[in-house]
Amino acid sequence: MKMVIPGGTGQVGTILRRALTAAGHDVVILTRRPSREGDIGWDGETPGPWAEAIDGADVVINLAGRSVGCRYTPATLTAMMDSRVRSTRVVGEAVAAAARPPRIWLQMSTATIYAHRFDAPNDEATGVIGGAETGVPRYWAYSVEIAKAWEREQERAATPSTRKVALRSAMVMSPDRGGVFDVLLRLARLGLGGPVAGGAQYVSWIHDRDLVRAVEFLIDRDDITGPVNVAAPNPLSQRAFMRALRAAWGVPVGLPATSWMAELGALALRSDTELLLKSRRVVPGRLLESGFAFDHPEWPEAASDLVRRVRRDRRALPGRRPAPPDGHRTQ
Numbered sequence: 001m002k003m004v005i006p007g008g009t010g011q012v013g014t015i016l017r018r019a020l021t022a023a024g025h026d027v028v029i030l031t032r033r034p035s036r037e038g039d040i041g042w043d044g045e046t047p048g049p050w051a052e053a054i055d056g057a058d059v060v061i062n063l064a065g066r067s068v069g070c071r072y073t074p075a076t077l078t079a080m081m082d083s084r085v086r087s088t089r090v091v092g093e094a095v096a097a098a099a100r101p102p103r104i105w106l107q108m109s110t111a112t113i114y115a116h117r118f119d120a121p122n123d124e125a126t127g128v129i130g131g132a133e134t135g136v137p138r139y140w141a142y143s144v145e146i147a148k149a150w151e152r153e154q155e156r157a158a159t160p161s162t163r164k165v166a167l168r169s170a171m172v173m174s175p176d177r178g179g180v181f182d183v184l185l186r187l188a189r190l191g192l193g194g195p196v197a198g199g200a201q202y203v204s205w206i207h208d209r210d211l212v213r214a215v216e217f218l219i220d221r222d223d224i225t226g227p228v229n230v231a232a233p234n235p236l237s238q239r240a241f242m243r244a245l246r247a248a249w250g251v252p253v254g255l256p257a258t259s260w261m262a263e264l265g266a267l268a269l270r271s272d273t274e275l276l277l278k279s280r281r282v283v284p285g286r287l288l289e290s291g292f293a294f295d296h297p298e299w300p301e302a303a304s305d306l307v308r309r310v311r312r313d314r315r316a317l318p319g320r321r322p323a324p325p326d327g328h329r330t331q
């Protein structure tokens with residue numbers, strides 16, 4: 001199949017491009033800075049010749065959006081919102097205008113759309129959309145607003161011949177340098193992989209191979225439209241998550257961190273504590289109901305598999321440290 005991936009140069013795009021190309025598909029990336037042969041330039045907000053790539057494609061997977069791996073300021077939050085809404089709008093326009101529209105448009109969204117919650121897991125049918133929680137920083141609501149506006153933009157697009165699916169993805173764990181797993185593993189290896197602010201907050205995650213398999217599954221299943229949670233079925237507390245990661249690498253201790261220490265650490269990493277402190281308890285209701293079987297449903301096993309691959313890759317390429325796609329990413 002011909003698959004077009006706007007914003008496919010980042011962490012998720014690298015995973016998908018690699019796997020889908022290996023599976024024999026013709027993958028075309030839309031990027032603001034084309035550098036590889038076959039990449040097509042666009043600006044993520046205005047129509048242009050790039051739209052010809054979408055006309056006649058089988059699948060569009062839109063991943064474009066300013067990285068969330070940064071400090072949340074009014075300027076960065078606005079850029080996160082605008083880049084997602086505008087790129088989704090212009091992709092929708094290209095799909096709508098295509099003489100031969102793609103069969104499916106998978107639009108990235110985020111598991112962050114759900115409420116900061118401990119009491120019960122969020123599936124698509126019964127989950128609570130965030131934004132009205134009390135006792136959390138007010139700016140957390142803005143991440144939810146971004147996710148809602150992002151999904152709304154896809155819903156709004158008039159694309160009668162194209163099935164639309166929004167991927168409410170959890171953190172994608174892959175062995176690639178610069179990805180979230182790499183960052184967490186480095187912290188654990190430094191002895192800093194302990195509970196943060198008590199560590200009771202849930203972490204939702206998905207193994208990179210299950211992400212690819214879920215994407216392939218959703219492409220094949222003509223009966224699925226709308227939001228789909230793309231997360232392993234067993235989210236766990238941040239404390240247990242980091243404990244399993246330490247065990248997988250063989251790090252004996254992880255220093256606990258209080259909220260203010262996390263604030264300092266996040267500042268040093270140019271990241272935001274929302275990414276560490278928000279409880280993301282998200283489960284893949286629709287995928288499981290539809291018969292999708294996860295290869296890596298449990299974090300301790302998934303972490304061991306990822307550690308094995310990290311060690312194998314580093315043995316194969318000692319000392320090589322390719323630049324991360326666009327700063328480190330967390331969600």
Ligand SMILES: NC(=O)c1ccc[n+]([C@@H]2O[C@H](COP(=O)([O-])OP(=O)(O)OC[C@H]3O[C@@H](n4cnc5c(N)ncnc54)[C@H](OP(=O)(O)O)[C@@H]3O)[C@@H](O)[C@H]2O)c1
Nearest residue numbers: 007009010011012031032044064065066067083171172331
């Ligand atoms: N990584 C995760 O675990 C995860 C989990 C849930 C959701 N997500 C979401 O999935 C998407 C892809 O994730 P990722 O980790 O691969 O992100 P990423 O590494 O930041 O890549 C996103 C890509 O979007 C493009 N982009 C950045 N700013 C843009 C702008 N202003 N206008 C148009 N395009 C822009 C960039 O491509 P060019 O510079 O080449 O144009 C970049 O490579 C993101 O929207 C992210 O929020 C990621």
